[in-house]
Amino acid sequence: MRQLNLSIVGFGTAGRWLAAALHRRDGWLQAECGVRVKLVSVATRRDGFIFQPAGFDLATLLDMAADGRSLADYPGVRRWDTALAGLAETSADVLAEASNTDPRQPEPALSHMRYALGQSRHVITSSKGPCAAAAVELFALARQCGVQFRCEATVMSGTPVLSALREGLAGSRVLALQGILNGTANHILTLMAQGQDYTAALADAQARGYAEPDPADDVEGHDVAAKARILAAVAFGCAVPLDDVWRQGITGLTAADVRQAARAESRLKLVASLKPRPAGDRTPLDVRVEPLVLPLADPLARVDGVQNALRIETDTTSPVTIIGPGAGRGQAGQGLFADLVAVARGL
């Protein structure tokens, strides 16, 4: 039985879900992938980087995290102040980077991933910010170092869209992508289509825990812009500078705008669109995040609430549309787990 030593940096919802899944699915991993995964290090901003070369007992570790105890109290561990210092002085086969939930901020997650890939460690991540900024670089670095870099959880969380682009539709050339990629904004627009105004719909999203107290990332389109840049890297191999993303959020929409669309057998949705530009244009890819009126015959128009969807047009198959959760407890963790399985199967 091969052994895979894992380091988890960032022990919030996604990181803990991954650890819990390793515990629950240990037998499955051994039977299905012929691999035993040992969690040897875990890092949080508060507790620092904690290393246990014999491997953590996952139930104990998860209990400590749930109780709010410092992970540095785990028996027999070594500790470093920062994840980067710990990564540099310990070894592991795979880094799961789950520390960064800000779509506009690449660091410190980007440094963690660059370092690990440079050491020929596989990297799986749910951190959107660094992937939006540098996915093309990270894919190239991984290839150069002979390891895998995977980020399924960064777009539509656990809904398998990046693996569909890279593996399920392997060899197809993507002609265009169009997606609803933010559950919070879509929930707000769904309520507005039912007659609520923007303020009431936002308050509802905040009350349900979908939207942060400062909802800018969701409603101004920053989160969708980050996901669109990740899709540009995965589907087109293009590094798109942030300034080249045309971005318009939903804060300027009135209830009348949304209701008017609903009356006309259509729906107003916050849509990300990616399409190659004609040869000779300044940039190779047109990337837009904006409210669009979609006719009800378009499957994307029917995607309501916190659901997300992506339509993939290729040079071989008719369009493929994948609809699934865009967020939610366990979804991002499932994306990390699927990436870990892909790494294990590729060993």
Added chain:
Amino acid sequence: MRQLNLSIVGFGTAGRWLAAALHRRDGWLQAECGVRVKLVSVATRRDGFIFQPAGFDLATLLDMAADGRSLADYPGVRRWDTALAGLAETSADVLAEASNTDPRQPEPALSHMRYALGQSRHVITSSKGPCAAAAVELFALARQCGVQFRCEATVMSGTPVLSALREGLAGSRVLALQGILNGTANHILTLMAQGQDYTAALADAQARGYAEPDPADDVEGHDVAAKARILAAVAFGCAVPLDDVWRQGITGLTAADVRQAARAESRLKLVASLKPRPAGDRTPLDVRVEPLVLPLADPLARVDGVQNALRIETDTTSPVTIIGPGAGRGQAGQGLFADLVAVARGL
């Protein structure tokens, strides 16, 4: 650069599309997968099994096939009367089995695949009949022999649903599947919902080349039953005997039935449903193929024409629905190509 020797058995639409894709994407395969694929043998019922150890020139071979010439006329080849005889006396790393389009008939494709797996050759296939009858056995044999067995093209053709179940959602336990899996039947029901009667809708499907002169496989649910049995193997690891599939086709539906559903904000669809039975039942899985009335709020109700769709419910993510082509020129070939890439990446 590693070399992968490929054998294609069955040189109809899917087999030829695969050969053409190998030709067109040769550079991509080398750059992306680090592998050079060499087609060393090809078999058809008419021409027998033709072996060219130096590798066929793909353009020449495809021209010969398009012109209806015997592939045995290709210069410098050896020939056997049957694919099984040729497979036994020549070697290859991968068998692409594309000979069988009958969902109710496993042979001779099943014997080809059993033989190749037993020789530790990877197998990829678009042949539904043998997978419906024996996918659980073939997956087990592949595992035992340390090779891959993949059959993406057998369900929803090139739409990546089997890879989503096995890889994209890896580790999730599937709780239920529900799908529209036959484009011809769905096209007929779509026309009936618009007011045509069954006979006129079937004639339209036949005129468009969607339905065979004998449409039984499509309209009696045999094709969907085969796909449901394949899904049972991939998602639940269950070998479901044909007699355990509850099957009802669309031939008994009247225009009035379909219109009544359409008036009630719903649609009548031919639906495959798979769900585990309570422990202690005679069989572990409930597999049904039958016309069902679906409310319009269900994304499956909106899947019209020759489109197909599959909804996947798991223990981790909210339901994921994948909509895409169920048939069409090049779709099955794309499924085979994606499977070949997965084999190449796993080397």
